[in-house]
Amino acid sequence: MENVRRRSKLTIVGAGSVGATTAYACQIRGVAQTIAIYDLDGDKARAEVLDLNHGVQFTPMTEIIGGNDIEVCRDSDVIVVTAGAKQKPGQTRLDLAGVNVAMTLDLVPRLLAVSPDAIVLMVSNPCDVLTYAALKASGLPRNRVFGSGTVLDSARLRFLLAQHAGVALGNVHAYIVGEHGDSEIAVWSSANISTIPVREWSRHGGNPLTEEDLDQVHHETVHAAYEIIQGKGATWYAIGLSCTRILEAVFNDEDRVLPVSSLLTDYKGVSDVCLSVPTIVNRAGAGTPLDIPMNDDEVGDLRSSADAVRGVGRSLGL
Ligand SMILES: NC(=O)c1ccc[n+]([C@@H]2O[C@H](COP(=O)([O-])OP(=O)(O)OC[C@H]3O[C@@H](n4cnc5c(N)ncnc54)[C@H](O)[C@@H]3O)[C@@H](O)[C@H]2O)c1
Numbered sequence: 001m002e003n004v005r006r007r008s009k010l011t012i013v014g015a016g017s018v019g020a021t022t023a024y025a026c027q028i029r030g031v032a033q034t035i036a037i038y039d040l041d042g043d044k045a046r047a048e049v050l051d052l053n054h055g056v057q058f059t060p061m062t063e064i065i066g067g068n069d070i071e072v073c074r075d076s077d078v079i080v081v082t083a084g085a086k087q088k089p090g091q092t093r094l095d096l097a098g099v100n101v102a103m104t105l106d107l108v109p110r111l112l113a114v115s116p117d118a119i120v121l122m123v124s125n126p127c128d129v130l131t132y133a134a135l136k137a138s139g140l141p142r143n144r145v146f147g148s149g150t151v152l153d154s155a156r157l158r159f160l161l162a163q164h165a166g167v168a169l170g171n172v173h174a175y176i177v178g179e180h181g182d183s184e185i186a187v188w189s190s191a192n193i194s195t196i197p198v199r200e201w202s203r204h205g206g207n208p209l210t211e212e213d214l215d216q217v218h219h220e221t222v223h224a225a226y227e228i229i230q231g232k233g234a235t236w237y238a239i240g241l242s243c244t245r246i247l248e249a250v251f252n253d254e255d256r257v258l259p260v261s262s263l264l265t266d267y268k269g270v271s272d273v274c275l276s277v278p279t280i281v282n283r284a285g286a287g288t289p290l291d292i293p294m295n296d297d298e299v300g301d302l303r304s305s306a307d308a309v310r311g312v313g314r315s316l317g318l
Pocket of ligand 1 (some may be wrong): 041085100180234239
């Protein structure tokens with residue numbers, strides 16, 4: 001009898017630090033039944049596949065395949081793009097735009113030719129510019145092409161806030177919105193610890209969180225990647241886990257609120273740019289961005305962030 005069951009399939013494009021770590025985290029958490037790794041460097045892709053396969057005994061059953069033939073990507077449910085140039089010490093994410101936009105415009109149509117029903121998650125930098133480029137190159141509706149955006153940055157923010165406040169990270173609710181990059185914004189006006197606004201935290205007996213502390217936490221969040229790149233050349237563990245969380249939200253149809261990067265249209269006056277704001281993520285991809293409370297300064301900063309990201313895209317003909 002013909003087997004009519006379909007296996008869930010995740011393709012990861014790029015077998016570098018981010019791609020391999022994302023594959024590893026997804027394997028451990030059993031995100032998809034098949035994980036394919038595609039890279040121009042076939043030896044690298046096949047080596048990562050071998051190494052991951054040798055751990056299958058210890059993880060949920062996963063078929064792991066890969067190479068430099070685009071056919072390995074065929075019939076994927078979700079494609080994660082982690083390929084391309086990465087920051088050298090001192091470079092900003094926006095410095096990567098030229099080369100990685102060109103790669104995206106070439107790559108995305110070829111990926112969708114073999115997986116026409118896939119959802120595309122952009123991770124390579126500059127994440128927001130590349131998400132916009134991928135959306136344009138794909139011709140798909142906005143929900144099907146989105147970026148990992150500030151999911152990682154928000155995790156960094158929460159980690160630092162939890163440390164300053166002396167409270168478990170799971171009790172901290174705070175978002176970074178805007179660009180995944182230097183113009184990103186901490187939405188302090190709605191950040192809270194167990195419903196207590198962060199600015200009132202010390203009045204309830206917690207460690208004080210002064211304006212200087214909040215500025216420091218924001219500064220460290222924005223500059224975290226630079227520090228890691230200076231020390232070990234690239235960042236990979238936390239982005240691998242961030243991607244895994246996003247992918248679980250898609251594969252498990254979770255309706256999870258995550259600050260992913262998607263096309264905004266008249267969002268607090270911001271249009272025609274991909275940026276991160278809290279958004280419901282499920283099997284259909286990125287839903288409508290949530291109109292979360294922000295004060296006037298935060299909205300102003302979001303608009304400035306939009307101008308910066310849109311400007312880079314325009315300068316490259318997007
Ligand atoms: N969004 C985020 O939060 C976040 C976090 C960390 C890194 N990144 C970005 O992820 C990207 C990858 O970083 P990395 O450290 O893994 O880099 P890396 O150099 O380790 O790996 C990149 C891989 O991409 C492959 N590649 C290049 N062009 C390709 C193409 N056209 N098709 C298929 N494969 C191709 C290369 O062969 C290489 O193996 C960078 O742009 C980096 O800035 C994003």
